[in-house]
Amino acid sequence: xxxxxxxxxxxxxxxxxxxxxxxxxxxxxxxxxxxxxxxxxxxxxxxxxxxxxxxxxxxxxxxxxxxxxxxxxxxxxxxxxxxxxxxxxxxxxxxxxxxxxxxxxxxxxxxxxxxxxxxxxxxxxxxxxxxxxxxxxxxxxxxxxxxxxxxxxxxxxxxxxxxxxxxxxxxxxxxxxxxxxxxxxxxxxxxxxxxxxxxxxxxxxxxxxxxxxxxxxxxxxxxxxxxxxxxxxxxxxxxxxxxxxxxxxxxxxxxxxxxxxxxxxxxxxxxxxxxxxxxxxxxxxxxxxxxxxxxxxxxxxxxxxxxxxxxxxxxxxxxxxxxxxxxxxxxxxxxxxxxxxxxxxxxxxxxxxxxxxxxxxxxxxxxxxxxxxxx
Amino acid sequence: xxxxxxxxxxxxxxxxxxxxxxxxxxxxxxxxxxxxxxxxxxxxxxxxxxxxxxxxxxxxxxxxxxxxxxxxxxxxxxxxxxxxxxxxxxxxxxxxxxxxxxxxxxxxxxxxxxxxxxxxxxxxxxxxxxxxxxxxxxxxxxxxxxxxxxxxxxxxxxxxxxxxxxxxxxxxxxxxxxxxxxxxxxxxxxxxxxxxxxxxxxxxxxxxxxxxxxxxxxxxxxxxxxxxxxxxxxxxxxxxxxxxxxxxxxxxxxxxxxxxxxxxxxxxxxxxxxxxxxxxxxxxxxxxxxxxxxxxxxxxxxxxxxxxxxxxxxxxxxxxxxxxxxxxxxxxxxxxxxxxxxxxxxxxxxxxxxxxxxxxxxxxxxxxxxxxxxxxxxxxxxxxxx
Numbered sequence: 001x002x003x004x005x006x007x008x009x010x011x012x013x014x015x016x017x018x019x020x021x022x023x024x025x026x027x028x029x030x031x032x033x034x035x036x037x038x039x040x041x042x043x044x045x046x047x048x049x050x051x052x053x054x055x056x057x058x059x060x061x062x063x064x065x066x067x068x069x070x071x072x073x074x075x076x077x078x079x080x081x082x083x084x085x086x087x088x089x090x091x092x093x094x095x096x097x098x099x100x101x102x103x104x105x106x107x108x109x110x111x112x113x114x115x116x117x118x119x120x121x122x123x124x125x126x127x128x129x130x131x132x133x134x135x136x137x138x139x140x141x142x143x144x145x146x147x148x149x150x151x152x153x154x155x156x157x158x159x160x161x162x163x164x165x166x167x168x169x170x171x172x173x174x175x176x177x178x179x180x181x182x183x184x185x186x187x188x189x190x191x192x193x194x195x196x197x198x199x200x201x202x203x204x205x206x207x208x209x210x211x212x213x214x215x216x217x218x219x220x221x222x223x224x225x226x227x228x229x230x231x232x233x234x235x236x237x238x239x240x241x242x243x244x245x246x247x248x249x250x251x252x253x254x255x256x257x258x259x260x261x262x263x264x265x266x267x268x269x270x271x272x273x274x275x276x277x278x279x280x281x282x283x284x285x286x287x288x289x290x291x292x293x294x295x296x297x298x299x300x301x302x303x304x305x306x307x308x309x310x311x312x313x314x315x316x317x318x319x320x321x322x323x324x325x326x327x328x329x330x331x332x333x334x335x336x337x338x339x340x341x342x343x344x345x346x347x348x349x350x351x352x353x354x355x356x357x358x359x360x361x362x363x364x365x366x367x368x369x370x371x372x373x374x375x
Numbered sequence: 376x377x378x379x380x381x382x383x384x385x386x387x388x389x390x391x392x393x394x395x396x397x398x399x400x401x402x403x404x405x406x407x408x409x410x411x412x413x414x415x416x417x418x419x420x421x422x423x424x425x426x427x428x429x430x431x432x433x434x435x436x437x438x439x440x441x442x443x444x445x446x447x448x449x450x451x452x453x454x455x456x457x458x459x460x461x462x463x464x465x466x467x468x469x470x471x472x473x474x475x476x477x478x479x480x481x482x483x484x485x486x487x488x489x490x491x492x493x494x495x496x497x498x499x500x501x502x503x504x505x506x507x508x509x510x511x512x513x514x515x516x517x518x519x520x521x522x523x524x525x526x527x528x529x530x531x532x533x534x535x536x537x538x539x540x541x542x543x544x545x546x547x548x549x550x551x552x553x554x555x556x557x558x559x560x561x562x563x564x565x566x567x568x569x570x571x572x573x574x575x576x577x578x579x580x581x582x583x584x585x586x587x588x589x590x591x592x593x594x595x596x597x598x599x600x601x602x603x604x605x606x607x608x609x610x611x612x613x614x615x616x617x618x619x620x621x622x623x624x625x626x627x628x629x630x631x632x633x634x635x636x637x638x639x640x641x642x643x644x645x646x647x648x649x650x651x652x653x654x655x656x657x658x659x660x661x662x663x664x665x666x667x668x669x670x671x672x673x674x675x676x677x678x679x680x681x682x683x684x685x686x687x688x689x690x691x692x693x694x695x696x697x698x699x700x701x702x703x704x705x706x707x708x709x710x711x712x713x714x715x716x717x718x719x720x721x722x723x724x725x726x727x728x729x730x731x732x733x734x735x736x737x738x739x740x741x742x743x744x745x746x747x748x749x750x751x752x753x754x755x756x757x758x759x760x761x
Contacts, residue, residue, distance in 0.1 A: 001384075001439065002377045003667070003674040069376050257756050272759040274745070277752035284751055285688045292667035293660070299376050314660045367649070369656035375632060375646055 048116025061110035079247025093120025123153035124168035136168035179222035237359035238316035252348035286322035317365035327352035449622035462486035491536035557603035576732035701731030
């Protein structure tokens, strides 16, 4: 048993942290989140060059061939500084291709996703609040060798940045009659539209398909295999989101601890009052705990897939609930300045709004834990 | 990162499992001589004091093997490896670390053989959480210390032969942690009076202990005079990764699930109630977090780093869970949840009523949650002391 990091992993953390501190401090994040694209293509290219974008893609497809534990280190750091980029969406698209794609699909699409020249996303559910196959309603109608689809995928991550989307298609009435297919976002009939979000560092919106035809080469999986893949992607998505939530929660916590040490009222630093120090201690307990949960889930993703669903759900359920509270308490402990746009703590409160529903909220994942735990 | 065991560790785990298959019959098939035989067998294997030095009769085992042994034993609901609970938990380790050679030879074998009980004389009426402010006094008189004062919340004082006692030997100190001395005292010395205190569950486990000119030989001092705080801290700091507590909570959770399967709530099976399912899952998630936190702490121990304040994380979780699981069980039982043991109407023999009245032993006994939060805030987050 070793719940620790290797030298290489510690080096990776130092590198990414230095990169983000130097190149994208919060002032730059604030600038980027007001731009149309919402992220820096220049930084994305640099990150790709440092192999962080293709981190979990095998070397034979141009990636770094590392695992989800390593990815989590990167995500913790991007979360800590609220770094805006399509990293999670692209990584999940790669993960779907790696687990469900044919060899020719992997050869065709993975290298571009690994080197950052392509940006991927998941556009699986028409209704994102109905998880599993039930949320896929867009019907594919049937030409031989291809499916013609029209419909709107909602609350898609990074819809405008994405060049490649994995979409969910309903092929029949029975719940498992679904398929996952690859869509080129520049194809005719594909329209992306992002909408204003609470957390401006995260872009979300619709991907609308109008009479788009997918050929056999675009089909990733169908039927029960597609249902199983949905479950895997839900787990991996939950792990990725929780990984960023660990860093973001630590960022919010660190800001609040510093404020509590510096701010004086009634002649003492407010951090001396138990009414302030106890919530800060509770935040620490929660962050350390969902950090442990999510690292185990990442390890399971790499090494013990059977343990992944429960591990991912424990992590996401805990994080969604706790981080929401951390954002709110962080603002509250800052007092009136926490309410201002100028102080950064509010950015973290907004990040918690993105974390909560992404790949299932706390109730959803507690339900999953209950079912997996034989209830 | 690796959550697997090494081949040698797997082999040891299998050895423990085989031992349990052979020597641990189900609870209802354990004959009259079982406990004695059990204690003898685990002692023969040197599993009692498994991590203690071999020269004093311990097992000299690695941290990892100790954790495996504890986990396997708890999983199978095995009886304790010894009945001298406090001796095995902290008195023994403190004597090994600070005792004279004569003290080690005198006390360690008896603790390993569970010959008699030890109790812990730390808390006083005016000093609960603020332990270092203790007042019970000892004055040196030639070869003896003369002790006067009072202790309270001393668990099993009435059944103990020995006490590990903290006294104040110097009153004029700048720092209250100075001037404290640790003594090892026979409970039958003249001048000691024990008065049991009944707890809210109706049991008499802890007691008040009064000292009236009790004379204790100076060679029964543990560590240096006025330096007893160090001994206490090191004893309390024999912090463990808490893996057996996790296994025990898991077992309680399984029992709550079993209860939920047979209970009806608001006219429907309790398991159809989403709120109940989520509360159980939430508890399960916290226990899983404790397990993994424990593995992180264990990793630190394996790297030779001592554990300290971070173990407060799991103490806070445990405190919350001990209360929550009892409350959850009572809610599942509904109106009948009010009936206690001793009557025919209690659900499950009144087990959960007892459970729901017993959490203070853990939640308050090991340092209250508010104290744990102070520890985290001040020692880990660096917030100013209040």
